[in-house]
Amino acid sequence: MSKVLKEKIYSIEKLAPNIFKMTVESEYIAKNAVPGKFVNVKCGEGINALLRRPISICSIDREKHTFDIVFQLKGIGTEILSQKQAGAEVDLIGPLGQPFDLSDEYKNIAVIGGGIGVFPLLSLLKEKKSVSKTAFLGFRNKEYIVLMDEFKSASDRLFISTDDGSAGHKGLIIDLLEKDLLENNFDLIYTCGPLPMIKKVVEIANKNGIKCQVSLEQRMGCGIGACLVCACKTKLGDEWEYSHVCKDGPVFWSDEVIFDE
Amino acid sequence: MSKVLKEKIYSIEKLAPNIFKMTVESEYIAKNAVPGKFVNVKCGEGINALLRRPISICSIDREKHTFDIVFQLKGIGTEILSQKQAGAEVDLIGPLGQPFDLSDEYKNIAVIGGGIGVFPLLSLLKEKKSVSKTAFLGFRNKEYIVLMDEFKSASDRLFISTDDGSAGHKGLIIDLLEKDLLENNFDLIYTCGPLPMIKKVVEIANKNGIKCQVSLEQRMGCGIGACLVCACKTKLGDEWEYSHVCKDGPVFWSDEVIFDE
Amino acid sequence: MSNIDLSVEIAGVKFKNPVMAASGTFGFGREFADYMDLNGLGAISVKGLTLAPRPGNKPPRIAETPAGILNSVGLQNPGVEAFIKEELPFLRQFDTKIIANVAGSTIEDYCEMVEILSDADIDAIELNVSCPNVKAGCVSFGNTPGGIAEITKRVKPYCKKPLIVKLTPNVTDIKEIAIAAEDAGADALSLINTILGMAIDIHKKRPILANNVGGLSGPAVKPIAVRMVHEVSRVVKIPLIGMGGISNGDDAIEFMLAGASGVMVGTYNFIDPAACLEVVTGIESYLTKYNYSNAYDVIGKLELNG
Amino acid sequence: MSNIDLSVEIAGVKFKNPVMAASGTFGFGREFADYMDLNGLGAISVKGLTLAPRPGNKPPRIAETPAGILNSVGLQNPGVEAFIKEELPFLRQFDTKIIANVAGSTIEDYCEMVEILSDADIDAIELNVSCPNVKAGCVSFGNTPGGIAEITKRVKPYCKKPLIVKLTPNVTDIKEIAIAAEDAGADALSLINTILGMAIDIHKKRPILANNVGGLSGPAVKPIAVRMVHEVSRVVKIPLIGMGGISNGDDAIEFMLAGASGVMVGTYNFIDPAACLEVVTGIESYLTKYNYSNAYDVIGKLELNG
Numbered sequence A, B: 001m002s003k004v005l006k007e008k009i010y011s012i013e014k015l016a017p018n019i020f021k022m023t024v025e026s027e028y029i030a031k032n033a034v035p036g037k038f039v040n041v042k043c044g045e046g047i048n049a050l051l052r053r054p055i056s057i058c059s060i061d062r063e064k065h066t067f068d069i070v071f072q073l074k075g076i077g078t079e080i081l082s083q084k085q086a087g088a089e090v091d092l093i094g095p096l097g098q099p100f101d102l103s104d105e106y107k108n109i110a111v112i113g114g115g116i117g118v119f120p121l122l123s124l125l126k127e128k129k130s131v132s133k134t135a136f137l138g139f140r141n142k143e144y145i146v147l148m149d150e151f152k153s154a155s156d157r158l159f160i161s162t163d164d165g166s167a168g169h170k171g172l173i174i175d176l177l178e179k180d181l182l183e184n185n186f187d188l189i190y191t192c193g194p195l196p197m198i199k200k201v202v203e204i205a206n207k208n209g210i211k212c213q214v215s216l217e218q219r220m221g222c223g224i225g226a227c228l229v230c231a232c233k234t235k236l237g238d239e240w241e242y243s244h245v246c247k248d249g250p251v252f253w254s255d256e257v258i259f260d261e
Numbered sequence C, D: 001m002s003n004i005d006l007s008v009e010i011a012g013v014k015f016k017n018p019v020m021a022a023s024g025t026f027g028f029g030r031e032f033a034d035y036m037d038l039n040g041l042g043a044i045s046v047k048g049l050t051l052a053p054r055p056g057n058k059p060p061r062i063a064e065t066p067a068g069i070l071n072s073v074g075l076q077n078p079g080v081e082a083f084i085k086e087e088l089p090f091l092r093q094f095d096t097k098i099i100a101n102v103a104g105s106t107i108e109d110y111c112e113m114v115e116i117l118s119d120a121d122i123d124a125i126e127l128n129v130s131c132p133n134v135k136a137g138c139v140s141f142g143n144t145p146g147g148i149a150e151i152t153k154r155v156k157p158y159c160k161k162p163l164i165v166k167l168t169p170n171v172t173d174i175k176e177i178a179i180a181a182e183d184a185g186a187d188a189l190s191l192i193n194t195i196l197g198m199a200i201d202i203h204k205k206r207p208i209l210a211n212n213v214g215g216l217s218g219p220a221v222k223p224i225a226v227r228m229v230h231e232v233s234r235v236v237k238i239p240l241i242g243m244g245g246i247s248n249g250d251d252a253i254e255f256m257l258a259g260a261s262g263v264m265v266g267t268y269n270f271i272d273p274a275a276c277l278e279v280v281t282g283i284e285s286y287l288t289k290y291n292y293s294n295a296y297d298v299i300g301k302l303e304l305n306g
């Protein structure tokens, strides 16, 4: 069950240009969150940035009763959020949504993330029980490569790309996945990031007969499954229907989703 | 001339239940302000508490380059303002409006203020060149009686009333003025406070043939005389017209104003 | 506060308090049960129903605007039969009134739905004749006196439940629309539905909503909604349910003073899933503060400036 | 940014940039000269003028609402003759276009004013046929196609200046009003005027405005205004001046994409007396960012979602 919570900000840190990490003290979230879930944050007071903003849980410290979110400055909501100070309160609802499938049947897994989408994959890597874990992470440039210690220690193999080649492979992270697949295979690929990347990953997974979970984004109203605005097309027998990212997702099996819109 | 200024808050202090004093560092205002003028403060960010809030200048420290405002919590704007911290910025336009007439011809003056209206009278008392100065100040109760050291040292005689009699005279401050007028006379009475009080003061002043200046309030849009919303009825020969509190006031001669609305 | 009577009667139905969840913002109640006690609500107006299930519009279906939102859900719903079978039993567990909100593309649709719902265990029917988010649809009925009179009159004989007609604000003169609905047999009116709007992504040079336009709701529309409730309250005798931007008890009191016997909370449910109950508490505090004992001490009690 | 051409042509008048001060929010410009260089503006639309001086409505004349304001100034102004004699010479010192905004209670009033202003040193006339704040007044002309056609047609022969007709949003279908104005001879349209609203002081149980109702403006109305500009741009050929809630360059770009050749800044002048110039700078930055060289690279360039 998710709750409306007013929690204390333990710390806030600028990780990269426009990217912030906020650690929030929350016994409830730390206890109930699982990788892939998100929180819906009221960034502004009252009418300011009226709607809550969905942000994925990036990592969970179950002992310290804290969790982290990592977010990118985009508009007014994330801007206000980035200005909050340690010690202040943050108003959020969580944990929300359907998480990644972490069941033991998937032994050899890969995560592939792009941009801000790499961060929800961190808690997945951390919490997935001991198996072979490969991470493919794509960034804009060197400056955006952050939390590498954590990613390294949570994964067995780690591949990095940047758009401009300032670190790791120059180009798309997809390239590294495709290359790696020539020699390796995975039971399950988890992906999160820009839609074009996700589509490409799903295509590759399909071609290679690998199961795949995608974490999707859509503009939200309520975040709890009531307003039906966060629609995403999914299969229903031979037909389709609109499922909802906040309730049926954000994590879907790739073969449930129809990517034609 | 008035300016749009982003100034630093030097300190903020809760004086009484719901009453705050904010000291702002501003070379420009400290240099250009005179008693009776006001500043127009953007309390919230962006659309939050959209309009600026007019607040009178309560005292001016021309050496330290600071000025004080004292404000009462009323709604969303003053609420946000009260939560600002020392060191933060405040966005204001000022100094605005027509000030009190402090010319030397008025030797024996009285100020009479009620509630939050007492505070603009403080800078008047402080800056009026050495004459006989009597202050009549009405408060809700003892708790609201603040800045008394400053009022005392700025005035020659000081009378206090409270609604509940918890300090000073029990009842209306008007009573004390009327009583004092039996023995004393004034060249000019300045008044600021609730409209019923102002009207009563004007009546008393008229009856006693004393000149009177009133500081009025009206809901404002621009604060600079352009939008014409802050209308107040004033005489125009035998007729009347609408003047504007932000530009033609907030201080008016009582015989200019028509109090029939 | 215990001796304050918050109950109101609208169209012959007694609501325990004036606060209701607005259609389309509360689903079928399930999601909110986690966040509050649904027994505390005066009523729930369920997500707009159509005869057949509808998938709704393409996403994005929402855009934030200053103090408001635009939505273009496009009436995604499982259809009236599925509602009765799968959703109503859940809702009926709670001691609150259930209003079925219906929309159609033909008058026949409306009549058929109203007939079906008349036999269901609901307390009232709300005709959505003004949904701006479906292409061929109900828009046209709601924006002329003739249109609203016709649909109300035609639906009425099929309707064994109290009939609430929901008005669109996208009209020149809402008074004449309200009068037409009253004359045609509406037992109550609810207003306002959303206001047609558009928000543009200046980087993509396209509207944010896949549907291009959507309905504006939230605090931004409150002054328009209050004005319309006030206007309508002066020209009709049937009770009104007011909505548009209500986020707390004080907002609700504005609508009640303006003439609304009931109020609905829409968009604010998204910001605070317990918003409806906070509105109830807020109304109660206001009544307490002024020593009123009854919701009717406020309803329609606005005095105009001379 | 120097090689960007911000100029636009509307109704035969060349404006140095699309940004104008909206009528009633900028007085006659004097007060703003302290805060910015008026030469930076595309135009100033002056406070609404009437034939005889008008005292305006009782105060309070303004109420704040979520992300907006209600006003009921009631056309306080010194009259058209005093404007020409006492205000215009000041305004003419600056290199910016001057638009005279006029309102009347009879068509004859409008004709007479337009005739007088046709001989004055102004650049265009804007007919306010939609002011919601005066009791007997211009409201009625603006909210039917017949009304707007008649006033436009009757005024036109007296008008030797480009004629801009300002549309009210308080209508069911703004497209038909716009078409009627175009057909009747308007050279350009400006929109939107304010939306009728009410705010209530729940403690006094009275409307905040002495006039009870007022016109809503400010960011809250932006999505409604953008939608209307978009709708109108698809049905008329004459140029549009868009307004309603513009507070920065990005907002202005929304209106321009939706089809406005010019934009006006109203309420935001109160929050930032240099707002108009910030909008100019914002438009320039946007054009620079996307390597556009010309305002027309944006105007009407919205692509709809399929």
Ligand SMILES: Cc1cc2nc3c(=O)[nH]c(=O)nc-3n(C[C@H](O)[C@H](O)[C@H](O)COP(=O)(O)OP(=O)(O)OC[C@H]3O[C@@H](n4cnc5c(N)ncnc54)[C@H](O)[C@@H]3O)c2cc1C
Residues within 6 Å of the ligand: A038, A049, A051, A052, A053, A054, A055, A056, A057, A069, A070, A071, A072, A073, A074, A075, A076, A077, A078, A079, A116, A119, A120, A216, A217, A218, A219, A220, A245, A250, C063, C064
């Ligand atoms: C399930 C989920 C998880 C997410 N996790 C993260 C995360 O971990 N880190 C992160 O930086 N971002 C994440 N996002 C995206 C994040 O929600 C948006 O960047 C954010 O809402 C932008 O708000 P804003 O006010 O800064 O931008 P604005 O553009 O001003 O926002 C305007 C409106 O659009 C919505 N919106 C804008 N972009 C998006 C988007 N991409 N997805 C959904 N709504 C959007 C906002 O919520 C708001 O309602 C996630 C989105 C979803 C749906």
Ligand SMILES: Cc1cc2nc3c(=O)[nH]c(=O)nc-3n(C[C@H](O)[C@H](O)[C@H](O)COP(=O)(O)OP(=O)(O)OC[C@H]3O[C@@H](n4cnc5c(N)ncnc54)[C@H](O)[C@@H]3O)c2cc1C
Residues within 6 Å of the ligand: B038, B049, B051, B052, B053, B054, B055, B056, B057, B069, B070, B071, B072, B073, B074, B075, B076, B077, B078, B079, B116, B119, B120, B216, B217, B218, B219, B220, B245, B250, D063, D064
């Ligand atoms: C010239 C002048 C000087 C003032 N000086 C002081 C002062 O020194 N200390 C102080 O505490 N207050 C002063 N006031 C009153 C102060 O402006 C209001 O209390 C304040 O604007 C309330 O804002 P709010 O957001 O807290 O209340 P809200 O009620 O939420 O405000 C809503 C709107 O109404 C306006 N408003 C509400 N009450 C008043 C009022 N009494 N006068 C003008 N506008 C109002 C607000 O500005 C705002 O636009 C002065 C007013 C004027 C006109």
Ligand SMILES: Cc1cc2nc3c(=O)[nH]c(=O)nc-3n(C[C@H](O)[C@H](O)[C@H](O)COP(=O)(O)O)c2cc1C
Residues within 6 Å of the ligand: A221, A227, A229, C022, C023, C024, C025, C047, C048, C049, C071, C073, C075, C101, C128, C131, C166, C192, C193, C194, C216, C217, C218, C219, C221, C243, C244, C245, C246, C264, C265, C266, C267, C268
């Ligand atoms: C996401 C969403 C969906 C809505 N769906 C419906 C609907 O199905 N039927 C209906 O009559 N009104 C619908 N509405 C309108 C609301 O019931 C209400 O009239 C409007 O939102 C104004 O109230 P508010 O400002 O409190 O949201 C919807 C509103 C929103 C925001």
Ligand SMILES: Cc1cc2nc3c(=O)[nH]c(=O)nc-3n(C[C@H](O)[C@H](O)[C@H](O)COP(=O)(O)O)c2cc1C
Residues within 6 Å of the ligand: B221, B227, B229, D022, D023, D024, D025, D047, D048, D049, D071, D073, D075, D101, D128, D131, D166, D192, D193, D194, D216, D217, D218, D219, D221, D243, D244, D245, D246, D264, D265, D266, D267, D268
């Ligand atoms: C205080 C005030 C006075 C106004 N007076 C006039 C007027 O005299 N004539 C007119 O055509 N519009 C008048 N308007 C409407 C504005 O010109 C503009 O159409 C409207 O405010 C929407 O723009 P905004 O949201 O940027 O303010 C007035 C608006 C305000 C806020």
Ligand code: FES
Residues within 6 Å of the ligand: A219, A220, A221, A222, A223, A224, A225, A226, A227, A228, A229, A230, A244, A245, A246, A247
């Ligand atoms: S955001 Fe409301 S249903 Fe998903």
Ligand code: FES
Residues within 6 Å of the ligand: B219, B220, B221, B222, B223, B224, B225, B226, B227, B228, B229, B230, B244, B245, B246, B247
């Ligand atoms: S507030 Fe605009 S003229 Fe006074």
